[in-house]
Amino acid sequence: MRDRKESTPSRMAAVWVRCGPAALVLCAALVPLAAPSISSYIFYLMFWITMASAFNIIFGLTGYLPFGYVAFYGVGAYVTAVMWSRLGVPIPLSILSGGVLGVALSLLFAPTLRIRGIYFAIVNFSCAMALRILVANLPEAWTGGSLGISLSAIYNPNASFYTMMALMVLTIWTVGRVSGSRLGIALRCIREDPEAAQVLGVDVVRSRLKAWILAALFPSLAGGVEAWYTAIIDPDSSFNLLITTKTIVYAMFGGLGTVMGPVIGAVSLYALDDLIWGKFPMLNLLILGLLIVLLVLFLPRGIVGTVTRRHASLRAVIR
Amino acid sequence: MRGNSVILEVKDISKHFGGLTAVNRLxxxxxxxxxxxxxxxNGSGKTTSLNCINGLFRPDEGRIFFRGREIQGLPPHQVAKIGIGRTFQVPKIFKRISVMENLLAPVLSSPRTDQELKAKAREHLHSVGMLEMEDRLGEELSGGQQKLLELVRILMFDPQILLLDEPFAGVHPTLKTLFYKKIHELRKQGKTFILVSHDLTSVYALCQQIIVLDQGEKIAQGRPEEIKRNERVIEAYLGR
Known part of the structure; x- marks a missing residue:
């Protein structure tokens, strides 16, 4: 349900918004030709953009904070690794299986959507932690126990790089489509006031379930692609709470509920995070914690949310 | 306008919250x-009654019929779809989405095109003098404008009954006049209203039939002139 008009002051922004992402993707496509460190940097940047954008569907648009969001990533990584290493399924199909299992997991967790706010966050976090323990205690013949699974035999950084790029583009495109659609309006209404949305005829249960499934699909696929790229997985890194935390912070910093927000948030904060990690490895988490505090205090709507609030003419362009 | 057939029938509904009886055999x-x-x-069960009608609460006892169809227990979104619209005492405007998106919210499942729906939304905005505000966020509207938006928002899905909960509370007299005009205009088109209000002047001016609740029970029913003279009503309000 995009609107028709575009005011004069927002034309520059419109050009940036329309051409910028295409130019970035084009540049990124050439990255595997560069040094491995640059390739790795861009791979993880695309990974975080995918995670933050997908997270935006359920938190930014719908208002549910899944604090155990890492569970989908972890399941995607493990299913991919198990399917390939134990069952001999080709890697593309293994990654897709991870996506399917991630969606199945979201359906299993779906009843928790009846609760909201901090209660939902805590329950979701508990589910993710339970899943981590379950995976770590499954027979070693399947999951490799605490040592995890090696995928070194199919290590292919270039193919996994381009797969992540495709996934990132697909995620951003999906978020854009959902945000501009009737479903997007329904989700924003649910985020604002589910009771009022119901009274107006919005099918809250069905709409939020669609959002939840979409929000689960992309991190599950991303988990599989990242497992392929790194060629090793283990329970500690696949179910690391820091993945949820960073996803939330990146999405919030850019602007929840907007399409461009999580992209801008991931690009700017990942660069900062990388810089801090390189210069002050011991202080990385401390600085991340401080950043969250500052973010909540001074930029609760994120970069895009703050800019569009102050400049109404940009709302039609930067979504 | 249709004839004087019964459009809504509430039969012996009760609603309890723990030990408190909010509505008793109404x-x-x-x-x-x-x-x-x-x-x-205050606390007589007016809003709870509306909540039972539009599905936000399921009555513990009793039945509710809309055009002869039993509706108690239906979820609110289905009650809306069969033609019952609702506004709230404190307007439930979606504050971080635009006025236009607020108006489109009730018609998201409509088979009509987005352009048709937007044109209809603009007509409604024009009717209450808010046409130039379609791109504003809900939070950028004044309290009175939010009440008006809430009213025209439910008109988007063309309900047959409008449940208005305290539409005049905290509203400027000019805006109140606009509300009156809108209600008269819609009534001429055949719409039915259930009006919950503490503003007795408005209730007496607009309503053909009134019921009075006290502690969850109906203590009087009649035309405005009958209610004004009713001893139990005076006692309930003035505590004599």
């Missing part, structure tokens, strides 16, 4: 095309 009928008032002191 019954009334609403004629189509009329404005039906529900008044009573």
């Amino acid at each position: 019954s009334f009928e609403v004629q189509e095309g009329t404005v039906f008032g529900i008044i009573g002191p």
Whole structure:
């Protein structure tokens, strides 16, 4: 349900918004030709953009904070690794299986959507932690126990790089489509006031379930692609709470509920995070914690949310 | 306007919250095309009654019929779809989405095109003098404008009954006049209203039939002139 008009002051922004992402993707496509460190940097940047954008569907648009969001990533990584290493399924199909299992997991967790706010966050976090323990205690013949699974035999950084790029583009495109659609309006209404949305005829249960499934699909696929790229997985890194935390912070910093927000948030904060990690490895988490505090205090709507609030003419362009 | 058939029938509904009886065996009928008032002191069960009608609460006892169809227990979104719209005492505007998106919210499942729906939304905005505000966020509207937006928002899905909960509370007299005008205009088109209000002047001016609640029970029913003279009503309001 995009609107028709575009005011004069927002034309520059419109050009940036329309051409910028295409130019970035084009540049990124050439990255595997560069040094491995640059390739790795861009791979993880695309990974975080995918995670933050997908997270935006359920938190930014719908208002549910899944604090155990890492569970989908972890399941995607493990299913991919198990399917390939134990069952001999080709890697593309293994990654897709991870996506399917991630969606199945979201359906299993779906009843928790009846609760909201901090209660939902805590329950979701508990589910993710339970899943981590379950995976770590499954027979070693399947999951490799605490040592995890090696995928070194199919290590292919270039193919996994381009797969992540495709996934990132697909995620951003999906978020854009959902945000501009009737479903997007329904989700924003649910985020604002589910009771009022119901009274107006919005099918809250069905709409939020669609959002939840979409929000689960992309991190599950991303988990599989990242497992392929790194060629090793283990329970500690696949179910690391820091993945949820960073996803939330990146999405919030850019602007929840907007399409461009999580992209801008991931690009700017990942660069900062990388810089801090390189210069002050011991202080990385401390600085991340401080950043969250500052973010909540001074930029609760994120970069895009703050800019569009102050400049109404940009709302039609930067979504 | 249709004839004076019963459009809504509430039969012996009760609603309890723990040990508190919010509504006790309440019954009334609403004629189509009329404005039906529900008044009573604070805590008398007015809003709870509306919540039972539009599905936000499921009555513990009793039945509710809309055009002969039993509706108690239906979820709110289905009650809306069969033609019952609702506004709230504190307007439930979606504050971080635009006025236009607020108006489109009730018609998201409509088979009509987005352009048709937007044109209809603009007509409604024009009717209340808010056409230039379609791109504003809900939070950028004044309290009165939010009430107006809430009213025209439910008109988007063309409900047959509008449940208005305290539409005049905290509203400027000019805006109140606009509300009156809108209600008269819609009534002429055949719409039915259930009006919950503490503003007795407005209730007496607009309603054809009024019920009075006190502590969850109906203590009086009649035309405005009858209610004004009713001893139990005066006692309930003034505590004599």
